[in-house]
Amino acid sequence: MALPFFYSIQSSSVSSKGCLFLPTGGCLRDKRTSRLAFVSAKKSGSDFCLESKVETLLDGVKWDDKGLAVAMAQNVDTGAILMQGFVNRDAVATTISSRKATFYSRSRSTLWTKGESSKNFINIHNIFLDCDQDSIIYLGKPDGPTCHTGSETCYYTSVLDQLNDQQVVGDKLALTTLSLLEFTISQRKAELVTSQNGKPSWTKCLLLDGKLLCSKIREEADELCRTLEENEDKSCTASEMADVLYHAMVLLALKDVNVEDVLEVLRLRFSKSGIEEKSSRKS
């Protein structure tokens, strides 16, 4: 593909902010075809090849009548949906090249990269298109809270709680099971500090007695193993694994370690084979 017109930036369609994070160049646009290009100081054959692939990929997206698609940013470790916005071709192209989640603002008619003001970027690990090619997941790791309110995610208003007149202390994030369990344990820990009584709580008993907690963790790990050794049924294994997870998460709370930190350790590890990883730890 010959690209004679690529080297004139059209700032009206690609904002300087939108291209701020390009490591080696910028997003440029062919005046005749409205297609994007990535340029580096020395443009190699592989750069042209990548451009072509990105263009083909963007051609495959079913943009709506305004040239937009929906994009959701999701935390790669916890699975939390951080925010949702809209994207055009330039926003996705910029996200691919900068690896920072970038959207199109419908009200301001410009690209914007989440974090360009707050520095709480969402660092992209992968991008997924749905079966209809009109919806996108930005799977990434946020540098800090995503919401402009300072909340971890933009989703902290529970419709059903409002309808049930449930009093919610502070924000109640849209948490999935593991994160909700972690939140519940952290609430029990906070109740101990503030001397609130709350409900009777096994979690509080464990938080107050590290010796009991450790004996339970060892016991539950042993019981999980016995479901394999004694060929117990699947429901026993699921139940014992739930026990292991819960008790271990109480220990994490006592040590002020987030489940997200553990998941990050796992993610970084399994990018190598286990044997390679174990060797690297030994060295």
Place this chain on the structure above:
Amino acid sequence: MALPFFYSIQSSSVSSKGCLFLPTGGCLRDKRTSRLAFVSAKKSGSDFCLESKVETLLDGVKWDDKGLAVAMAQNVDTGAILMQGFVNRDAVATTISSRKATFYSRSRSTLWTKGESSKNFINIHNIFLDCDQDSIIYLGKPDGPTCHTGSETCYYTSVLDQLNDQQVVGDKLALTTLSLLEFTISQRKAELVTSQNGKPSWTKCLLLDGKLLCSKIREEADELCRTLEENEDKSCTASEMADVLYHAMVLLALKDVNVEDVLEVLRLRFSKSGIEEKSSRKS
């Protein structure tokens, strides 16, 4: 709020399918105000109160110029984003009353409930609005695969893998860390069955030797406890917890137990206090 006109169904705006799952009545519409109402055979004061709350809540959503907002369905246990669609007032009202994720089809101009054909409903546990009141999470439990292709979710096309020319065998779902680790372990298990060699793999060693696996699980649980007992730093705790999780997940794979099943056990348990839950298990 007097509702003299509520009892005439306008099928053009609220499809029979959209209201199929209302447990006690249907979605009805006031001809003058275009507002929805929920009716039961005997309409009580609390029904009117709920209607009023739902109306107030729907008034607070920032619908776009077509009366729509974005809605994403997320698996309450795994955190997987299952699908994304658009919703209007009727779709959200129907979802609230039926507790089945319901959307508005822009191409067919009708409500549709995910699962009305396939029976793979998404059973709603909570609904969240974002900080801008124009984006919604349906947090729910799917009865089966969500995608019309039979895939667990609609997001199985990795943009970055396509750009990197990575060969993907089968669908590669947009998996977050825990699910991706589970998937990787299941691949190692499959390689054992098909006698594929693949990379050297600690996971395969563990899968082939249950005695080694169980000794590792007990050992890692002990090491996790020692980070508390011996006051080791937080990074040790995170690392040991990652070891516990990984080895326990290999055991789950050997027993054909899904992490999702374990998370479901946890979710069902922590809806009660731990002490109440332990009592109920003993009885």
